[in-house]
Amino acid sequence: MKISSFDEYKQVYQQSIEQPEQFWEGIAENFYWRKKWDKVLEWNFKEPRVKWFQGAKLNITENCLDRHLETLGDKPAIIWEPNDPQENHRILTYKQLHDKVCQFANVLKNNGAQKGDRICVYMPMVPELAIAILACARIGAIHSVVFGGFSAQSIADRINDASCKLVITADGSFRGNKPIKLKEIIDDALVQCPSVEKVIVLTRSRTPVSMIKGRDLWWEDEIKRVETQGSVDCPAEEMDAEDMLFILYTSGSTGKPKGVVHTCGGYMVYAGYTFTNVFQYNPGEVYFCTADIGWITGHSYIAYGPLSQGATTVMFEGIPSWPTPGRFWDIVEKYKVNILYTAPTAIRSLMSFGDEALQGKDFSSLKKLGSVGEPINEEAWHWFDEKIGQGRCPIVDTWWQTETGGIMISPLAGLTPTKPGYATLPLPGIQPVLVDENGKEIEGNGTSGNLCIKFPWPGMLRTTYGDHERCRTTYFATYHDMYFTGDGCLRDKDGYYRITGRVDDVLNVSGHRIGTAEVENAINMHSSVVESAVVGYPHDIKGQGIYAFVISPNHHGDEELARKDIMMTVQRIIGAIAKPDKIQFVSGLPKTRSGKIMRRILRKIAEGDTSNLGDTSTLLDPAVVDEIKAGAL
């Protein structure tokens, strides 16, 4: 299923559009199914109702583990690099990973987990995180991973939305030199979570934690219990292709994150197919994706994609800048990494440390580079190309979303001619369209519009957990018979796509998706805040920074303290990733007569471009604009 030339790409693409079902059936043949499908695809975008490989039976872990045992059993599946470079690294072969997944799957069963149960996973980037999600998949439980940077309140909201029965966590972890008290945060969350029966706690940082009798269990003790039972193997649960595999919460333009649902068959096919083709993965290559499994990039391209393809995937617990800004390059050298997949924000941050951080590092193992999460600016692209790839590694700028399950628009490494800043061309099977404000398809090249997808693909979301109507209105109701991505896009004269950024109220801060409404809700919870409006502004490293305009008449004269209080409130309600970079106190917000905040004006002010604020004649009180302009940070 690996395309091997640009000509072949063009030919396969054409074929995939003319006969999509035949195309996807051919891709699906490369996986192990207990039973093949009766029907490849059934769909309508109206409800939406999309079913891939109906009637097929499988377990994704048999594709990620069991089927490799004979040929790759002793080959490394996961290479784990700890936060602290002094600590030993770990290598898990496919055989070892298989056994550990089976063991932990039995732990889950011992604790009452069954097919269809939801399990929340809140863990550091250690192999046990991968083991935990695979163990869930093994028994047919649905995992909902929550990124370690989210607050107790965010976790509680996610646990309650999905009525999770179990939580898997660790005592604590380190990111750089910062300790994170995972179990304590979980304890705070669980005060509000009646559905949770058991909490399984991995020992990682050995920070003291409270363990509640009857509810909290140590991972290690539970493994011992399984060992004494003698039942190491755990047969994989037979899943329907359309059974849920996982839920992953993601931000949109409303205040409440949505639980994006992915299913067993289609997601597996899509993650595996895109991994092999985009990265042009060759057996034996060492692949390193620097994302966290708490985000979709980690699900699809640290865990399921690479493992389903028998790849060696590097998992890194730490951060790029600790203990030195050369950390990524040390890892590349240490494990002779061939493929490096990272984010523009990481590239820009490492660029800012200057060339000294690159001195003496050995980049010679690198063959292919990848970027994901936000538009990559040309300067970062060229630095990545020249300094890291040393001019000999193709870069794949991969555009996709939590909702798409896998990469949608991207070069195939080394095959597709690239252009800095361009995600280039759709993968075979993907039918992007640009539409104008009226929902009319814009044809031809040298055009721009809102990016939609007009035909289903196996990795697409099926619903938003517990609220199908929300899935319909968010993604399928804006434009008739199309999936709307929320992104603006241009298509150049060669038909190459360049994603220009979100056209809705979603921010992309360091590659993390954050809704402006979410941040506003959190700020508004602060006792002295009357109202707020949040917009993004260009930020050199983060891509976008968060700028909050806040009405808070009673901040007791101490603005700096009031800012810190608001930051703390946001950190408590959402997590540190959503803390505003700038807070400007204002006496009013620019509103239309109907009470709508004119964000366009605030965005301009936040960008520092107040020369032309456009039409302000519909404002209720045009004078507030002058005041806000004068006080801009």
Ligand code: 7RM
């Ligand atoms: C994988 C991921 C999705 C949003 C998406 C875009 C932006 C992602 C690129 C990009 C330009 C890219 N999932 N985005 N990749 N923009 N070029 N290569 O990031 O759900 O967290 O975010 O990220 O706006 O809609 S996500």
